[in-house]
Amino acid sequence: QVQLVESGGGLVQPGGSLRLSCAASGFTFSRYYMSWVRQAPGKGLEWVSEINSGGDSTYYADSVKGRFTISRDNAKNTLYLQMNSLKPEDTALYYCAASQGIWGQGTQVAVSS
Numbered sequence: 001q002v003q004l005v006e007s008g009g010g011l012v013q014p015g016g017s018l019r020l021s022c023a024a025s026g027f028t029f030s031r032y033y034m035s036w037v038r039q040a041p042g043k044g045l046e047w048v049s050e051i052n053s054g055g056d057s058t059y060y061a062d063s064v065k066g067r068f069t070i071s072r073d074n075a076k077n078t079l080y081l082q083m084n085s086l087k088p089e090d091t092a093l094y095y096c097a098a099s100q101g102i103w104g105q106g107t108q109v110a111v112s113s
Contacts, residue, residue: 002026004096009107016086016111022079022096022104030054030074033099036081038092038109048094049081064090086111 008020020036036048049070050059058070069082079096086109093106 002102004098004102004104006094006096006104006107009094009109011110011112012086013113014087014111017082017084018086018109020081020083020094020096020107020109022081024077024079024098027098027100027102029072029077029098034070034072034079035097035099036070036079036094037097037103038090038094039106040089040092046092051079083109088112 003025005023006020008018010018012018031053033050033052035050037045038048039045048061048064049068051070051072055072060068067085071080072078088111091109091111093108095103095106097103
């Protein structure tokens with residue numbers, strides 16, 4: 001079964017950190033670019049970050065650059081998003097997505113005091 005399963009979301013105070021994970025199964029994870037996309041309450045989808053198949057090229061939205069780090073472990077078929085210096089405007093449902101069009105179900109991140 002082809003799927004992506006996100007985890008690691010939760011409630012954190014402003015300035016805090018979270019690490020999201022995305023476990024892939026049913027396809028050759030190492031072949032595909034992977035992305036994180038988020039959707040804040042009442043808003044549209046926002047691309048957050050992307051990583052190439054080998055993990056040596058990364059790309060970030062300006063809104064998260066310098067605070068978030070995307071990485072992957074192809075041996076473990078897992079994608080990560082390390083989120084530091086979190087802000088209330090980072091509150092959203094975070095999805096991982098593979099470049100062939102597979103999306104996970106999302107993990108909720110809430111940043112609030």
